[in-house]
Amino acid sequence: MYNFEVEKPGTLAEATAAMAGEDAQALGGGQTLIPTLKQRLASPAKLVSLSGVAEMQGISKDGDALRIGGATTHGAVAADGNYPALSALAAQIGDPAVRNRGTIGGSLANNDPAACYPAAALGSGATIITTNREIAADDYFQGMFDTALDEGEIVTAVSFPIPQAANYQKFVQPASRFALVGVFLAKYADGIRVAVTGASNEGVFRWAEAEAALGDDFSASALDGLSVPADNMISDLHGPAAYRAHLVKVMTGRAVTAAG
Amino acid sequence: MTKVTMTVNGKAVSGDVEGRTLLSSFLREDQGLTGTHVGCDTSQCGACVVHVDGAAVKACTMLAAEADGANVDTIEGQSNADGSLNVIQQAFQDHHGLQCGFCTPGMVMSAAALLKDNPKPSETEVREYLEGNICRCTGYHNIVKAIMAASGQDVTAIAAE
Ligand SMILES: Cc1cc2nc3c(=O)[nH]c(=O)nc-3n(C[C@H](O)[C@H](O)[C@H](O)COP(=O)(O)OP(=O)(O)OC[C@H]3O[C@@H](n4cnc5c(N)ncnc54)[C@H](O)[C@@H]3O)c2cc1C
Ligand code: FES
Ligand code: FES
Numbered sequence: 474m475y476n477f478e479v480e481k482p483g484t485l486a487e488a489t490a491a492m493a494g495e496d497a498q499a500l501g502g503g504q505t506l507i508p509t510l511k512q513r514l515a516s517p518a519k520l521v522s523l524s525g526v527a528e529m530q531g532i533s534k535d536g537d538a539l540r541i542g543g544a545t546t547h548g549a550v551a552a553d554g555n556y557p558a559l560s561a562l563a564a565q566i567g568d569p570a571v572r573n574r575g576t577i578g579g580s581l582a583n584n585d586p587a588a589c590y591p592a593a594a595l596g597s598g599a600t601i602i603t604t605n606r607e608i609a610a611d612d613y614f615q616g617m618f619d620t621a622l623d624e625g626e627i628v629t630a631v632s633f634p635i636p637q638a639a640n641y642q643k644f645v646q647p648a649s650r651f652a653l654v655g656v657f658l659a660k661y662a663d664g665i666r667v668a669v670t671g672a673s674n675e676g677v678f679r680w681a682e683a684e685a686a687l688g689d690d691f692s693a694s695a696l697d698g699l700s701v702p703a704d705n706m707i708s709d710l711h712g713p714a715a716y717r718a719h720l721v722k723v724m725t726g727r728a729v730t731a732a733g
Numbered sequence: 734m735t736k737v738t739m740t741v742n743g744k745a746v747s748g749d750v751e752g753r754t755l756l757s758s759f760l761r762e763d764q765g766l767t768g769t770h771v772g773c774d775t776s777q778c779g780a781c782v783v784h785v786d787g788a789a790v791k792a793c794t795m796l797a798a799e800a801d802g803a804n805v806d807t808i809e810g811q812s813n814a815d816g817s818l819n820v821i822q823q824a825f826q827d828h829h830g831l832q833c834g835f836c837t838p839g840m841v842m843s844a845a846a847l848l849k850d851n852p853k854p855s856e857t858e859v860r861e862y863l864e865g866n867i868c869r870c871t872g873y874h875n876i877v878k879a880i881m882a883a884s885g886q887d888v889t890a891i892a893a894e
Contacts (some may be wrong), residue, residue: 474753475753476751476752476753477752477753478752479735479752479796479798479799481798481799481801500796500799503795503796503799504794505796507755507776508775508776508794509795509797510753511774511775519752520752520796522796522798524799548788567864567865568779568864568866569789569847569862569864569865570779570782570789570790570791570843570863570865571776571791571865573788573789573790574790574791574794574795579801579877585770608748650864698752
């Protein structure tokens, strides 16, 4: 690791001010960033640790939505239970030690193409709340490791509308235990959302055909006639593109059955 | 350099660290507590698990500066007051839960965190909890058995596979 300074603001105002410094970078749980720094793939002058920012901690019900502070750990979300499918997803991220540090804001800012939270945020039509604005999940994810966040912008909270039913199906990549393919499905009064992670070179995406078919008939058999094109799927030693495309349909079917 | 102060195994300690100093380096190199092992240094193996304010974390994936003011527990603090092995450590010995011993500090610290929250875990729960702790020697079976035994459960039915 190249050396850097560490700043530990206690409030959002202090964090925003610290992030304005040259080459400053946010530090969430460090479960992605510290390994990245060890490989010298980043060389910030200053890390702004968000774990002490009071406004970014905690989970609260806000009408029909669940608001999760950006520095809330995966472990805290797993233990919450107000949005059971979301808690179940958080409980499947990494291992207990990773979940005790890693945060929802860090995961969404990073937007790893195989990460779990992007599927939940897109699949729930969540709102990403930052230091500057509110961004709809449909506008937030912009491809592998790319988001709508500007330089220095911090994810302060995420608001999830709580669905009538939902489920996350994760087919784990056997080495990293990230999603080889993960499907998050949620059923709302105004329709079904299906978001897929792990599969595409474009990062997390919505499977519109499945959403329409399931809107007419909420059963796994509604997917029978559909297929996912393999063109833009990830191909690697863990599975070729056609395999991932196939898994998208299989995991979506399982999610429908499990959501009931 | 910045000064950090924390409580390690009940004792107040302090030291000067760089921003990039890992908690694992601070414990091992500044404090001489080499029981916290660094197996991978890439957040995978769990040999470096310690407790920070009661929660299991990978000490190779946390900055020492972030543990400023925290309560840190390491394997060195696990034995009983008279220096004898605590119930988890003793169970690892009784059930042959270690061979080379490299993973053992992390295994014991993870087991302690699990049993604090879940005093009578099922075998499946133990295996799930150890997802981030890798052992190259034992095949895990006797580690799981030791943790089940440490929780006071009868392990005679858990035969070696
Ligand atoms: C062994 C292991 C297994 C894992 N398994 C999984 C898995 O199965 N599924 C999965 O989804 N993830 C997995 N992860 C990744 C884990 O979820 C990380 O916690 C997460 O990707 C990053 O969150 P963090 O808080 O640690 O962020 P950090 O590592 O601190 O930061 C990541 C990036 O986000 C930026 N950032 C951090 N917080 C914010 C914020 N609030 N606002 C704006 N930018 C911010 C940082 O500057 C950095 O660029 C795993 C990690 C490890 C080490
Ligand atoms: S040394 Fe920390 S996880 Fe391997
Ligand atoms: S006993 Fe050798 S690595 Fe576990």
